[in-house]
Amino acid sequence: MLDKMRYFIMRALRNMRQWPFLCAASVLTMAVALTMVATFFLVVVNVEQLTQRWSKDLQVVVYLDRAPAPSALTQMVSSIREMAEVAQVIHVTPAEAMAQFRQRLGENAALLQGVDNDILPGSLEIALHAQYQQRDGMDQLLARLKTVAAGHDIHYGQDWLERFESFVSVLRLTGLALGGFLLFAALFIVSNTIRLTFYARRDELEIMALVGATERFIKTPFLLEGALQGLFGGLLALLALTLIFKGILVEIVHSLWVTPAAFSLLFLNGHQQLILVFGGVLLGVFGSLTSLKKLIQI
Amino acid sequence: MIQLFNVTKSYRKDSVALKDLSLEIGKGEFVYVAGASGAGKTTLLRMLYAAEKPSRGQILIDGQNITRIGRQKIPYLRRKIGVVFQDYKLLNSRSVYENVAFALEAQGKKRYEVSKKVYQALKEVGLEHRLNRTPLELSGGEQQRIAIARALVVDPLILLADEPSGNLDQAVATEIMGLFRRANARGTTVVLATHDPGLYKRFPRRLISLDGGQVVSDYRPDTV
Numbered sequence: 001m002l003d004k005m006r007y008f009i010m011r012a013l014r015n016m017r018q019w020p021f022l023c024a025a026s027v028l029t030m031a032v033a034l035t036m037v038a039t040f041f042l043v044v045v046n047v048e049q050l051t052q053r054w055s056k057d058l059q060v061v062v063y064l065d066r067a068p069a070p071s072a073l074t075q076m077v078s079s080i081r082e083m084a085e086v087a088q089v090i091h092v093t094p095a096e097a098m099a100q101f102r103q104r105l106g107e108n109a110a111l112l113q114g115v116d117n118d119i120l121p122g123s124l125e126i127a128l129h130a131q132y133q134q135r136d137g138m139d140q141l142l143a144r145l146k147t148v149a150a151g152h153d154i155h156y157g158q159d160w161l162e163r164f165e166s167f168v169s170v171l172r173l174t175g176l177a178l179g180g181f182l183l184f185a186a187l188f189i190v191s192n193t194i195r196l197t198f199y200a201r202r203d204e205l206e207i208m209a210l211v212g213a214t215e216r217f218i219k220t221p222f223l224l225e226g227a228l229q230g231l232f233g234g235l236l237a238l239l240a241l242t243l244i245f246k247g248i249l250v251e252i253v254h255s256l257w258v259t260p261a262a263f264s265l266l267f268l269n270g271h272q273q274l275i276l277v278f279g280g281v282l283l284g285v286f287g288s289l290t291s292l293k294k295l296i297q298i
Numbered sequence: 299m300i301q302l303f304n305v306t307k308s309y310r311k312d313s314v315a316l317k318d319l320s321l322e323i324g325k326g327e328f329v330y331v332a333g334a335s336g337a338g339k340t341t342l343l344r345m346l347y348a349a350e351k352p353s354r355g356q357i358l359i360d361g362q363n364i365t366r367i368g369r370q371k372i373p374y375l376r377r378k379i380g381v382v383f384q385d386y387k388l389l390n391s392r393s394v395y396e397n398v399a400f401a402l403e404a405q406g407k408k409r410y411e412v413s414k415k416v417y418q419a420l421k422e423v424g425l426e427h428r429l430n431r432t433p434l435e436l437s438g439g440e441q442q443r444i445a446i447a448r449a450l451v452v453d454p455l456i457l458l459a460d461e462p463s464g465n466l467d468q469a470v471a472t473e474i475m476g477l478f479r480r481a482n483a484r485g486t487t488v489v490l491a492t493h494d495p496g497l498y499k500r501f502p503r504r505l506i507s508l509d510g511g512q513v514v515s516d517y518r519p520d521t522v
């Protein structure tokens with residue numbers, strides 16, 4: 001048994017050494033397909049992470065267009081506080097709003113020089129309890145807020161977030177379809193590459209059959225070869241993915257993001273990395289299985 | 299050991315390679331199958347190791363009917379039969395040793411067993427000093443001997459050889475015949491296809507002559 005296994009592995013390795021170009025072609029094909037699929041996966045996962053985060057930050061802001069009288073304001077704040085959904089109400093004065101805006105502009109704060117301190121409206125930032133931070137039931141809350149803060153501008157992150165989420169689900173579907181297509185293409189190419197090595201070695205396979213080798217004995221090294229190539233392809237994909245992640249994705253996010261520190265991109269966790277590599281092995285095995293089906297008959 | 303009953307083989311509709319052939323070859327016999335080119339010798343041998351199926355008739359090898367043998371059983375039939383192919387069918391990228399070991403490895407034999415037997419077989423054909431050469435570095439006669447060593451290394455019940463003296467000069471052919479006769483003396487049934495009358499005149503044995511796919515004579519010399 002061990003003897004046989006050693007023999008199979010040796011034959012698989014010999015085959016790969018004998019046809020380094022074909023072998024490299026299979027490995028690279030699988031690596032490219034897996035890398036593309038995994039990259040798309042990373043993008044989807046991170047965009048999802050982002051939307052989740054944004055919906056967590058979901059808060060309602062009442063912009064006080066015309067500053068209300070202090071007593072009316074106190075009245076408004078306390079009745080909002082009484083609502084079950086509301087965790088906290090913070091009153092932001094026009095001066096505080098300006099200070100925040102300055103801070104956000106950072107280096108560009110100089111642009112605000114000479115601008116009046118009360119040009120921005122004051123606001124009430126209403127934070128919600130965690131269990132209410134979703135859009136179901138939000139309409140109801142908003143209706144109540146509208147009566148309490150009549151005449152003021154009420155903002156919440158609903159509209160664009162909803163549109164963004166439907167974009168994410170389109171992204172996810174596209175990823176699934178594209179990934180499926182890529183893997184299928186890789187399977188096809190690998191199967192044909194292995195068939196080429198088959199063809200290149202048909203003399204050897206014919207002689208094997210003629211001296212009494214069973215079909216399984218003839219085929220096993222090719223399966224092993226497919227698995228090994230898949231393993232290399234998977235590892236290569238993992239390496240490429242790491243490079244793409246560190247060198248491109250993170251850089252893009254850093255250059256786009258206003259507050260880089262607040263958001264850290266997710267990479268594949270250990271489990272997912274294993275799946276990627278194992279996916280390569282499966283791809284290789286299936287690739288050679290499909291080509292072996294049409295093994296020359298002797 | 300080998301029995302054919304009314305075997306007909308046609309590759310195409312309008313022609314037959316073998317026609318209603320019946321014959322029996324006993325255990326331990328040494329038989330020539332003679333005939334001109336196209337007489338059907340190769341076809342007959344190929345059917346014996348199940349590379350071709352008869353169109354009609356039955357073939358028994360070692361008591362087993364191989365006429366409708368399943369694909370999975372063919373390897374086990376072939377393990378009983380050593381074949382020396384007309385074109386040798388050696389792997390030119392492998393060493394002499396590997397070529398002979400190939401037959402044992404294909405049958406899943408253990409490594410220590412393989413090396414011992416390969417060495418013995420190569421010694422038997424006088425090539426033990428050429429282990430690491432590749433076939434193309436050797437003469438035609440030596441290549442033939444590698445092919446014979448590969449056929450004999452598995453201790454077959456039956457040895458089939460297709461035109462083994464075909465491209466060889468007489469001295470080498472004589473040497474090769476010695477190998478077949480030694481294998482036969484150890485109990486292996488030998489079937490040797492040839493179109494070279496000189497061969498069976500020098501080493502007379504049972505002679506089955508084919509012509510147009512039919513047996514035209516089956517001659518046994520008295521001396522054997």
Ligand SMILES: Nc1ncnc2c1ncn2[C@@H]1O[C@H](COP(=O)(O)OP(=O)(O)O)[C@@H](O)[C@H]1O
Nearest residue numbers: 309310315333334335336337338339340341342
């Ligand atoms: N694979 C094949 N396909 C079609 N015809 C074949 C094939 N092999 C042999 N034949 C024909 O069968 C006849 C017998 O051929 P063969 O057995 O090779 O004769 P021999 O070995 O005695 O020269 C010939 O007429 C040959 O043309």
Ligand SMILES: [Mg+2]
Nearest residue numbers: 339340341460
């Ligand atoms: Mg012939």
